[in-house]
Amino acid sequence: MANSQRVGLTQARAAPIAGGTHRVAVGVRMTALSPWLFLAPALGLLALYLVYPALATLWFALHDRAGQDFVGAANFAWAFHDPGVRRALANNLLWLLVVPATSTALGLLAAALTERLRWGGAARTLILMPVAISFVGAAVVWRFVYDFRPEGAAQTGLLNALVVAFGGTPRAWIALPFWNSFFLMAIVIWVQTGFAMVILAAALRGIGKDTVEAARLDGANGLQIFAWIVVPQIRGTIAVVWIAITLAVLKVFDIVLAMTNGQWNTGVLANLMFDRMFRGGGHLGQGAVIALVLIGLVAPVVFWTLCRARGQGQGR
């Protein structure tokens, strides 16, 4: 990389002088050099583990199954026509519509409610707890909730037990076409709500008490104050939380793998990519194209974040 070359050159030039009488010159040179010394390990690893793979993915996308012969846009044409890719893309979009919005809304609700309680801190800890649980662990937790026994047998899954208690028919929830995706989403919402709550609770603590007080004096009720005074003030934070959850949702993989392994039409892009790359001998080109589709979905979000970061950087 350019950085390490530069470090190497400067060191070579500095070496004969060091120990000589040109102390000042060495000092100056060291100052110019030292940022790159501090940065070198990080830049090297970032280049190898993130930048190189991104470029390699572009290259693989234009090549065949084994990554050897150039095939032009054939893999892209495959992705465009393949029903599996379309299904996964549709599922991903459904996830993107449902999960960030629901998690953010529930997180905001939890933040606003716990703020008023004396035991709010303890409540927040418990609501945040799922963040620490692995997706595979969460899949076991929720498969037990969704567990299904034939009608008539004792339902040991919480959801079916509730359904039966209210006079309904027990169902195998994760095999129920279309709706099963929502039962998988519930798990991610369960994990992300705590995250949203923590960030939004901090934002709520930061808003001006005088604005709320003024609205109250004007006769606004609690709901009006929340909708018209509080929420507009934390709009930026809500957007950030929404974006962060959106990025997390695009990477969803473990949950689908552990819950259904993509069966019953629940597959998403990340799982499809994993399948194309590692199962049945693998097809590097097709896997890489799916990766590029994922990056295409991430790109606008990143662009927005970057613009926002730039704007704030100038403000400071």
Add this chain to the structure above:
Amino acid sequence: MRGRAVDLAVALFVLICTLPVVGLFVTSFRDKDQIAASGWWTAFSPVEETRAFRLPDRGEETGVLLGATLTGSVLAGDGRVTGFGITPRAPVAFAPGEVARFSGGGTVTVSADGAFSVSDRSGHAGGRRIYYGARLSPRLTLGNYVTVLGAEGLGRSFLNSAAVAIPSTVIPAVIACFAAYALAWMRFPGRALLVSAVVVLMAVPLQMALIPLLTLYNSAGQAFGFEAKSYVGLWLAHTGFGLPLAIFILRNAMSALPGAMIEAARMDGAGDFVIFSRVVLPLTLPALAGFAVFQFIWTWNDLLVALVFLGPQDDTLVLTGRLLNLLGSHGGDWQLLAAGAFVSIAAPLCVFFALQRYLVRGLLAGVSR
């Protein structure tokens, strides 16, 4: 009145969030048969079970032979028999104390405390099956944990996960500290560009990186004669994937320090390394702890990266991978799945409850600004 409503709403919220975990936790201590017979919410009350019992043959130890009468008990532990029968289709046709007649001759009766008596001159009844319904007292056991830690290999995997997660937390933290200092307090051309690049790299879906890196590992391993799948390779991969967030969090924390303080140290003749290690680093420790907690939980819980760079073979399988295998091979054995799940989430949960303050700080630093 309104205060009550908020209390209630939050209580409901907390209940929905924790109940699934509590259910699995309770289940992990229950007996296999009882898990199938009743929901975990009844774990501490007696369980209604219908079971079969094979009457002893003459001369077997379990029955006491008194003339032509066999006696004994159908229950091994505590419990009360609520009914019994002699065919599987009508397992509780008779109330305790009633007398049932076998078709081939002989009678049997079971009393409520489980004692049975068979009178059988013809010798037909010995070895036959009878059925009974019973209210059995709850059986709670640590046996499930013993099984998963030993025979199912989760104990080994626990150590593997620790061997993955601890270095994968420490290495990026150290490397990011240096980079973050340079990006926060050193002047050099291209600094703003690098900061932006870090933000962009935070969003790269890491699944994309797996195949290129695996091919790279394989060819480098062949060229230089080392194993492509190793802990070192996995540590470095986790480091690479974790670095953008680490640099981002730490740079934000470092650049929030007062500039006058850094200037004063510089005036006193301190070089960058001294300023970094003596002034900036001690003040950034809370942010560093925040990242470390986040990264530890993330690497401990990771499945995909470990599966790709360490492989699925038995001696290096991490906890999440082992749990996934358990889901595949023992999909209905909830006593094992529950215990396995708790072994796998125990460490991150402990870290979470102990260092929650820092995790929250890390999360806040990761998204704000």
